Amino acid sequence: MIRIIHLREKCIGCNACVELAPDRWKMSRKDGKSVLVDGEENNGIFMTFVGDDELKKNLLAAKMCPTNIIKVEKVHKKS
């Protein structure tokens, strides 16, 4: 399992994450920032847990995000 975190407030809507991991990221038509699919919000920070099969694409999205606001980490269980 992996945890994906999105510090959405600082998103500049560059679309890189959407292109690299389209199953997990969408663009919002409302504010032009990306949306972490199935992300739960806590104080403006979105987070979700997904299977290891999504690791590679989302690591790449995190790496390519120009504002460095995507965090991807392996976890052993939900906590």
Ligand code: SF4
């Ligand atoms: S790559 Fe980063 S800045 Fe660009 S849309 Fe995704 S989260 Fe926002």
